[in-house]
Amino acid sequence: MKELREITANHPWNLMTTSADEGQFLNMLLKLIGAKKTMEIGVYTGYSLLATALAIPDDGTILAMDINRENYELGLPCIEKAGVAHKIDFREGPALPVLDALLEDEANHGTFDFVFVDADKDNYLNYHERLMKLVKVGGLLGYDNTLWNGSVVLPADAPMRKYIRYYRDFVLELNKALAADQRVEICQLPVGDGITLCRRAK
Numbered sequence: 001m002k003e004l005r006e007i008t009a010n011h012p013w014n015l016m017t018t019s020a021d022e023g024q025f026l027n028m029l030l031k032l033i034g035a036k037k038t039m040e041i042g043v044y045t046g047y048s049l050l051a052t053a054l055a056i057p058d059d060g061t062i063l064a065m066d067i068n069r070e071n072y073e074l075g076l077p078c079i080e081k082a083g084v085a086h087k088i089d090f091r092e093g094p095a096l097p098v099l100d101a102l103l104e105d106e107a108n109h110g111t112f113d114f115v116f117v118d119a120d121k122d123n124y125l126n127y128h129e130r131l132m133k134l135v136k137v138g139g140l141l142g143y144d145n146t147l148w149n150g151s152v153v154l155p156a157d158a159p160m161r162k163y164i165r166y167y168r169d170f171v172l173e174l175n176k177a178l179a180a181d182q183r184v185e186i187c188q189l190p191v192g193d194g195i196t197l198c199r200r201a202k
């Protein structure tokens with residue numbers, strides 16, 4: 001994981017990567033819940049993916065999606081070196097159509113133990129509705145960046161970088177929707193940029 005971090009540190013988009021403490025947290029969480037069938041939306045160079053792949057058993061699986069294969073391939077040698085690449089089914093392209101295709105087959109419903117969502121914030125609620133059908137009852141959904149650089153607790157007119165301001169309303173909307181969703185139990189953790197865990201309760 002250290003080596004993958006070093007490769008990513010030299011990449012021009014390196015601010016996008018999951019923090020080291022989030023990686024450790026994910027790894028520990030997945031071991032604790034005994035996750036086997038997992039999914040990740042938003043791979044980038046694969047830091048959280050490697051944390052997941054190292055935590056699940058040898059016959060565990062990760063359906064991993066990203067619109068950019070090049071970045072995934074940058075980190076892939078580290079994943080291969082760790083001996084966990086066989087657990088990963090990488091799909092290049094937007095995640096929503098892949099989820100819709102999975103939903104068409106009833107056999108996929110309620111089968112995932114864990115899903116980590118770390119991609120386009122303006123689609124998180126679209127992901128949530130689909131993932132609620134794909135995760136099993138008692139399974140977990142993890143949404144990254146729910147503190148959105150701390151901006152979710154700032155007044156709307158506070159100074160913010162353009163990128164932060166643009167997605168802030170989507171993150172606020174997600175946080176409200178998750179808090180009101182009777183189908184899940186939630187817990188927001190101040191790890192990295194904030195991870196909200198949702199346990200499918202029914």
Ligand SMILES: C[S@@+](CC[C@H](N)C(=O)[O-])C[C@H]1O[C@@H](n2cnc3c(N)ncnc32)[C@H](O)[C@@H]1O
Pocket residue numbers: 016017018041042043044045046047048049065066067068071093094095096118119120123
């Ligand atoms: C914050 S980065 C992911 C960081 C990664 N989890 C890590 O640990 O380093 C977000 C990623 O989401 C991807 N992405 C953006 N829109 C997407 C979409 N519609 N479907 C799938 N991936 C998408 C981007 O290409 C980018 O690699």
